[in-house]
Amino acid sequence: MPRRILEILPPAVAWVALTSPIWAAIVAPDIFGYFLVAFSAYWLWRSIEFTVGLVLGMGRLARAQRRNWAQAGAALHGFSRLHHLVIIPTYKESEELLAETLECLAQQTIGLERIAVVLAFEQRDESAPIRAAALTERFAWRFGEWLVTQHPDLPGEVKGKSSNLAWAARRVEEELMGSDRLDPKHLVVTVCDADSRLDRQYLAALGHSILSHPDGRLHIYQPAILFYANHGRLPLLIRAVSSVFSLYSLARLAATHRLVPQSTYSLTWWVARRVRFWDVDVVPEDSHMFFKVWLHLGRRVRARAIHLPVYADAAEGATTFGTVVSTYQQIRRWAWGVSDIPYLALQGLRARHIPWHIRVARVWWYVEEHLVWPSHWFLLTLGGLVPPLLNPGYARTALAISQTAAVSMLLGLCLPSLVLAILGDILLRWWSDDETNLWKLVSGLAGFLVLPLTGLTMVALPALDAHTRLLFGRSLAYQVTEKFSAADADARGSESYVRAAETPVA
Template sequence: LINQTFPTKQISVILAMEEKEDINVRNSKFETLNSKFGGNFNHFLTTVHKLKKGEISGKASNERFAAVWFKKRFIDEAKLNIDYFTVTSCDADHKYHPNHFACLTFKFLDNPKRFRMFWQPAVMFYNNIWELPAITRVPNTFGSIWNLSQLPRKDRLINAQNYSLSYKLLDEVDYWDADKIPEDWGIFFKAYYKVKGGLEVEPIYLPLHADAAQSTSFWKTIKVQYEQFKRWAWGASDDSWIIKNYLIDSEIPFWDKTTRLMHVISSHFLWPVNWFMITIGLTIPTLLNPAFGRTTLGYMVPKLSSLILTIALSFLIVLLFIDYVYRPKRTQKVSIWRIIISPFEFVLMPIAGFIFTALPGIDAHTRLMLGKYIEYKVTEKV
């Protein structure tokens, strides 16, 4: 943040903490950061959120408390104009491009629909990419490129992980819901239905580097990465509420809300089954009916599928090039040999896809179906 080309004296930083954290640890963190960086900003503040009845421990309840507190304590008491404030939801491990807030400010001031907009950068899990085992480096690489690829898709782009919006819009829709775990898609659709559509997510074409899940050992890293994907798959818990609002709303244009709903359904409902459809889907008809394999269709489908997958595989070269451009340069700890073999890590895609896509998706959706709700766990990032 202190390296922003935008004047940092116009940025207020809130270190939002939880009461359940040890008070000495909390105070030590804040005092260390404040003494080192506090003088660079307009405000460098901390909030301590105490979990109340009806709230769920997580980012949503914590952010809500901090945002409501700042509005009352600094905007309302000083009688400042809320129209000129933006809010950015940021994790502690996120590293901004130096021009991020300059770009955000320009887009905010230049857009006449500024109070009906979210802004989303390309979140890329590259801070510790060279320290990860290959099995988790593969999904984090693909996840980073996927986040980048979604930015031009305004019809389906939804804010996630790190995003900004006007304080006025956030206050208008009554902030994040403190009783939910999913907070990014949750605040988007809460605002979307509250203001009756017309809401968009505008891309910020700048990379934002984040830490991937990492623990102190190989197996612990596998576990924390799995838990992170399971929490993301838990976003399906919002789908019934989104569908309900879709059905009862009569003001949002039909195709606008339908396009949004279809994206939500395809993203969440297909999450646990995509891996199976791609890897073993074509063998199922033959297993169920061996005679099918002797028909013309049964003979041609595997060949056609093989051709399609081969063509799709050729685009892996494009992905490798994008990864090469954006991935941080190797440190001295990383050997040349590791650089040479890194493109071949993508042969782990089927295994990584099963462990970090299919399994956590099935896990989360089954728990949701049985009413065995998960608790928010902060992803370990050493």
């Protein structure tokens, strides 16, 4: 019962907040006016925080890419003993897409004999053995260890990344650890999506970060995920969405006290083994794994930033409509992280080894993120438009006029953040090798002109969809994930779907 209450509460609060421009304008217009001023001030603070994080992130990204991390790591005791286990869970992604990811991995600046690769296929993927054999022939000889796993559909599991990772980790433990081919004391695990192109210095920088901090082996590491790998193929309507999430991914690395890993991340094998690997009954495996480790091992566990890029594909379909649908579904899946709030809150109550104020802060930061996500567009856009239409009498009062002026001033102060974000997007796309054509760089900015529309359809509504499903006891379960390489896109149109089926919450 407490878990179900905690599942209902965040979506209910989000719905109350986003509908407040309608009901509060009639019931308590003066109180709503003050609330809107306060929320605008909060949004200004978040804009400043985003801008500072973006500027810091871009500077650190540039410095990190210039530094020779292999040379810096060689000066640290134990650097040469570190081995890296890279697990790539995949379901129906093409051979060429996986080959692009593996080729980036083969360009790492550390010795490839220190890299073990696990291609984690799903048994229900009938063509997986063919792709596995082809990729094994092309790449297995280049790495120190190579393992292909086939995850069966097991009772009680959610079909998806988390259960696949758990299966792959157990196969590694049985087949590579048992034969002493890998030393668990000096092993680091990196989880990659099928389209994650690691920077060539990522593993070297990761090893350096682990060894240069007293608690480095307890931390979980997050690179900057930049969705620019297929940016030039995206419809104009979606490009700004891809850019915004890329900019946010970089900016959030500055606030490590509230950072939660996403998509591609790294941790030591000892930590993963200590918490018995990934849970098999969750969808948002990245945030859930971080909270699981933090709750088990205590306050010394931190999410730490690796300021190197991982270039990934934004969701893409064979048609413009297909891309819109795919983007919506992907963002809805990200927003399904709201389902981790009950786990974090309830397990946090039991984690007495962590000071109470740290537990409260961690829960609050995560709840805040997921409450603002579905509601901010409605408050910022409709909050100033709807109340005067519903309550014109109050809109003409001196108090309402002063409140409106305060909101306009506060939101106007957010505009420099938007300008800096646009400039940052140009620079990041220029730094990526995907777009160096000046016309493409400039024309990509046109997507920001429709940001109010895409902010509703591709940011707020997918999150609201996820919240509403949780509110009514529905869940998201992986069904199909298809991704294609650039070569595939040229030949047949790229399609990247993350579909979800409605299933009752247990």
